[in-house]
Amino acid sequence: MVVPPxxxxxxxxxxxxxQVVTGLVDGLVDRGHAVTVLGAGREHGTRGAFVSTVxxxxxxxxxxxxxxxxxxxxxxxxxxxxxFDIVHDHTTIGPLIxxxxxxxxxxxxxxxPVGEYGDVLGETDRGVGLVAISHTQRRLNPGLPWVGTVQNAMDxxxxxxxxxxxxxxxLWLARFSPDKGPDVAIRACRxxxxxxxxxxxxxxxxxRRYYEQVIRPLLGDDVRVVLGADRAEALRLLVEARCLIMPIQWEEPFGMVMVEAMATGTPVVALHRGAVPELVRxxxxxxxxxxxxxxPGALRAATELDPAACVAHVAENFSTRRMAAGYEEAYRRFLAAVPAAEARVPVGARAR
Known part of the structure; x- marks a missing residue:
């Protein structure tokens, strides 16, 4: 399991x-697989083995x-x-090499998978398979060498x-970017x-530039800003919130924060973009x-929704057990279709 550094x-x-990779590694270990995580740093918190590259x-x-x-x-x-039998890569450049x-x-x-990133993925090495995290994402660039679709999940x-x-x-919980629509959130709540x-x-x-130039001038007494919240604080904010607002301005390929919100019993108010309809009922x-x-009307009506329905939806559709089973099937299907491992030439052998 290769993660970014x-x-x-x-x-x-x-x-x-x-967070997704953590759940996947533990889910695969639970299913009897030996998993090694290759990443950076000195520590990790999964039930797999860990090898650090730096x-x-x-x-x-x-x-x-x-x-x-x-x-x-x-x-x-x-x-x-x-x-190893298979490498599962989660980096940006990994498919290229x-x-x-x-x-x-x-x-x-x-x-x-469009624009510059789409160009990189379009040069994916032959024999490398790609997995989408939503059907919406896959439809954005159907010509890529997709081998499956497995939705993200959480423990x-x-x-x-x-x-x-x-x-x-x-609550709005994301990175400060115009794609995430924090300015839209301020106006809608107001x-x-x-x-x-x-x-x-x-x-x-x-x-930082977007925050200072666009968001700060919109702030008032009705908006509280929390920068760099850790995991515990983010969960506390989700539990306290009447709803999570997702006024996204792009074709979000998944949106894990929506699953996290529903897992705490907090409903999601979102614009119909990207994978939102695949995640939210x-x-x-x-x-x-x-x-x-x-x-604005949806924000006021959100408290009429049942928190228990949100929690049950996540447990049924976005469990790490379900995600691990989905990837296990993708691994088996992919390995059955690629050339035998013996035919592949390792990097060191090419140099010699």
Whole structure:
């Protein structure tokens, strides 16, 4: 299991990908598989083995290309056919160079597979299979070498949840980016006469610039800002919230925060974009709006939804057990279709 070098697995706060991988590793171990996580840093919290390619996490260099490339080069030299049956890659650049490995690679696409990222994925090495995290994501670029679709999931064990509708403020929980619509959230809550908590990641230059230039001028007494919330604080905010608002402005390929919100019994009010309809049952676990002007009414109506229905929806459809079974099937199907491992030429052998 190859993860990016930026964050630990699981992450202390922001890090939906790393949270998903944690649940997947533990789910596969529960199903009897031997799993090794290849990442950065010195610590991890999964039930799999851990191999570090660099002693320090590379979070401070997030956005640079070289840390991930160096990490993947080290991964390739550690992956031997005698040790592994399959590599599951969760990095951005991994599919581009995975063909150099001595072991077949299946890669999960965690981002939007169009534009520059689509160009990278379009050059996926022959014999490398891609897995989508939603049907919406897969439809955005159907020509890629997809081998399956497996939705993200989370371990709900120990997740706090409420039994009655939350009476706290509306919560927006994401990274500060125009794609995530925090400005839309402020205007919608203000129109509904409801207080708002903006809790987000804001440490990359583009995020800080957007916050200072666009969001800060919109703030008032009705908006509270929480920057860099850790996992425990994010869950507390979700439990207290009357609802989570997701006014996304792009084709979100999944949106793990919606699953996390519903797991705590908090309904989701979202715009009809991306994978939202695949995750939220409108009228039961949230309210999906076609237009921005529908958001204020939906925010006021969210407390009429049953928290128990939200929790049950996640347990039934987004369990780590279900995700692990889905990937196990994808592994078997993919391995049955790729050339035998003996025919693959490892990196070191090519050099010799």
């Amino acid at each position: 930026w964050l630990s697995v699981p992450p202390p706060g922001y890090g939906g990908l790393e 002693p320090e996490l590379q979070f401070e260099r997030l956005g640079e290309a070289l840390p991930e490339l160096a990490h993947l080069a080290r991964v390739n030299h550690r992956v031997r056919a005698a040790d 995975a063909g150099r490995r001595a072991v077949p690679t299946l890669a999960t696409v965690h981002g939007n 709900v064990q120990g997740i706090p949840h409420k039994s009655t509708p939350g009476q706290g403020p509306v 129109a509904a006469g409801l207080p708002l908590v903006l809790a987000g990641k804001c440490n990359e230059p583009a995020e 409108s009228g039961t676990t949230g309210l999906i709006c076609e237009h921005v002007d529908e958001l």
